[in-house]
Amino acid sequence: MLENGKIIQNNNIAEDIYELKLETDLAYKAKAGQFINIEIPGFFLRRPLSIAMIDGPILTIIYKVVGQGTAALKDIKAGTLSLLGPLGNGFPLLDEARVLIIGGGIGLPPLYELARQYLKKGSEVTVVAGFQTSSQLILEDEFKALGVKLYIATDDGSYGYHGNVLALIDHYKISDDFVLACGPLPMLRAIDKRYERGYYSLEQRMACGVGACMGCVCKGKDGKAYRVCKDGPVFPLGKVEL
Amino acid sequence: MDISINLPGLHLKNPIIPASGCFGFGREYAEYFDLSLLGGIAIKSATLNERYGNEGIRIAECPSGMLNSIGLQNKGVKAIIENELPFLKNYDTEIIANVAGASEEEYLAVIEALNDEDVIKAFELNISCPNVKHGGLALGTTASLAYAVTEKAKKISKKPVYVKLSPNVTDIVEIALACEKAQADGLVLINTLLGMRINLRTGKPLLGNITGGLSGPCIKPIALRMVYQVAQRVNIPIIGVGGIESAEDVLEFLNAGASAVEVGAANFRDPLICPKIIADLPKVLEKYGYKSLNEAIGRSFK
Structure with missing residues (x-):
């Protein structure tokens, strides 16, 4: 779907991190782990941004300013934005009694809606969230309000456990073996190595976002090419070369 | 207004064709x-065997456009015949097969493989892809090599052959004339321009393949200039490509001497851009006083 979404709010919530709420019919079709491709006036390519929350007609996008496009986006406080989506496959909702959600930095937002969906299914949800430093902390209150077991780690020890998410998991002896993850590549590589069951969501530069241009492909362990936008962004653990 | 146009092998109900590589x-x-x-579809390049394409980052944005270094990723001509052509038979639009290769022999083998596929109405010889090490650009930047591959393609092809030219040359007219002399049925101008970007965090080239092909509205003036120069020198039709985003852009290309156009990177921003342009084109032609599409073609020098 291609439509204009109305900006409800676009606020700074942590260092370089913004929460954008959009009113759009796309919300009714969206699933946890999907993304939308947002046109930012003045920029040629759309920006693929993951969906953090789906509430009736409201989509919440939590994004980090990493370049000129997102820097321009943060200053658009009202009006409409052209939205293409929802795109990608999203996370599967499987019958798992216990799920371990692992998010790193700006990879955490799509896992919020996913946690909600798994709680709704009756799964017991544990969330491990890692950040570089406390100024980049997001979604702590929101996850707590959901009633999940929440663990937080920071690389510099400025908040929560001092270390990375896997060290935290060892430290607290979290033994769940079905994982759902999103975050930086080194984190996903480590998860891919340690766990056998679960899914992770990848990020990639994209042009079309719909599977036509082959700009965002990654290589599968079977040697085949997979489009992050269309075949992903969510892949089973072990599927692709990270 | 009737905006159909007949070109060798192609009965286009309108002159709008999504460009190869931009529409799968x-x-x-x-x-x-x-x-x-759609008037037609120029499908994604076919090579003889499957190609993964280039490693690393393949896409970079730039002002009014983008760079790509996909590297002709495709599943090979056999898989395309088996898996993609049957789907395209469901539609009433003219299919143009973009043919690529790492050697002259590979181009010819791809044409032979596709020769008896009825759904393909014409070939587009891609001697201008900047993202492969062999073939591609090398063939398209030397007049004698462009002549040789076009002549051989024409000899074995059962369908009209259009040659897609590279703008990365000193004199595009010379290459265009060589293709015409080799009996090309038409020309497609232009493929992408060679460019690059640097990642400031590393100080290194941003794209995995170091360089990429520049496309988007930033290349439109160059494409128009090349169509204008070539159209005055050849007697075969030209399909114009480069940064087209609107019916007004299409009219500029028609005025410059193109008989039809391909729309590339604009599909990425707006998947509905082609039907929008098709709906707008009669109104825009009318606005500028044209009674037919033909009247607009080559107006800039006639």
């Missing part, structure tokens, strides 16, 4: 609109 084999965009609305 139509499947993804068929989710957004009826592909039968």
